[in-house]
Amino acid sequence: MAGKISNTPATYTPSPTSQDKKRSSIFTGSDWVRPDGRGLHQCRPAFLRTGAVNSASGSAYAEFGNAKVIVSVFGPRESKKAMMYSDIGRLNCNVSYTSFATPIRGQASDSKDLSSMLHKALEGAIILESFPKTTVDVFALVLESGGSDLPVVISCASLALADAGIMLYDMVASVSMSCLGKNLVIDPVSEEESYQDGGLMITCMPSRNEVTQMTVTGEWSTPKIHEAMQLCLDACSKLGKIMRSCLKEAVSATQE
């Protein structure tokens, strides 16, 4: 049961009375059954749409299961006056959560951390030399957190950049993996993430076969890491194809 301190009365979210039986299954070594009925190595179906926000240079909306994210890209636009001259462009990223994104209000993940990770994931893919002295702003808003939020944000951000016409070396696709006892599950939901022993996230440029970012947390054995990386890279290349087809659809829709 969560307690929450607010300005006026203290409030809390009523929590369910049922006990969690899932935790025990990991320790007995039986196979993990996923809450949404997917296979262990099956990703969530992806819904991607560009042009979600009219006032932005480029934008995209992504829905992976329950994780819903909107990303807007503004720019290239003038850098702040305090910034020093630079002959390559700058990238500015910001990720924020709505207050209703998580089941318990106000329990957002560390968004400053996510902003800098998004920056690191994207900066390798953008051709910064194409917009010297200016800044490209990438703003992400997580409408609903459904697990594996950062990979969804990164994939959505690269779609939004492509929609804005920023020059990229390649699309950036990102997938994460969780280690639950002896099971490896791809694209975890929030419940699975909370029970995980270790997490691995890979961001790569599928057509160039280059990895821009890899994050490993928790407890991993070497053979498991190899297996997880291979699965993630395969999933990334499939996601890359889906992103390309989404962009092609958007272009052909405007041409009609």
Next chain:
Amino acid sequence: MATANGSNDLSSEMEVDAFRRLFPLRFHERHLLESIRPDGRPLGRARETTISLGAVASANGSALAKIGCTTMLAAVKLEVMTPKAESPDEGCIAIDFHMPPICSPLVRPGRPAEAAPVISKQLSDTILSSGMIDLKELSLVSGKAAWMAYLDIYCLDADGALFDAALLSAVAAFSHLQIPVVSLNDDGRIVLISEENSGAMWEKEPVNKEKRKLKLESCTILLDMRAPQELHSGRPFS
């Protein structure tokens, strides 16, 4: 021939855009002389409005309202609080309006938009003073527990008529609100009753089995100062 026409169209389009940027006042005056607006609407018509309910699954009630390109997402989350001593039978509503940086190029992270606190206060005043929601319906156990409804409205795309869209989405979110069934357990805290356990043990009777939805008094919303429209919202739910 086609390409010559194509390039003519492009250059004339760019001239219009340039004129709009350089002389905005004259651009709009020219249109108003013909009683028409730059997007082709006559003066008395509002933009296409759409509302969809249940956009966010993690909230108790939510709605997405669009007026033209202006998009607002409103969500209501319910939390339990101890009611104030002078009104033990009433819950409380907290309304907050946010303009995240995605909505407009004028908003930067760390520097909130000027319009946001103004609209937030306007909305707060409108919804609370209109008496649309009877706070007594938000009570659970008199004097001990009541619902605190946190209404958060996020502007996803800012294209004018922000207050109208925000109000529309707020009312729609309240109309979609489903109050969860809860009961008071032995520690004096309110707990959710999950659907699976309905056959098994219920220590205490659910406190609010009957009242699952809010009754909204019918209220009139006037939209869009340029194009007054009356929208009667809210039929009694039970």
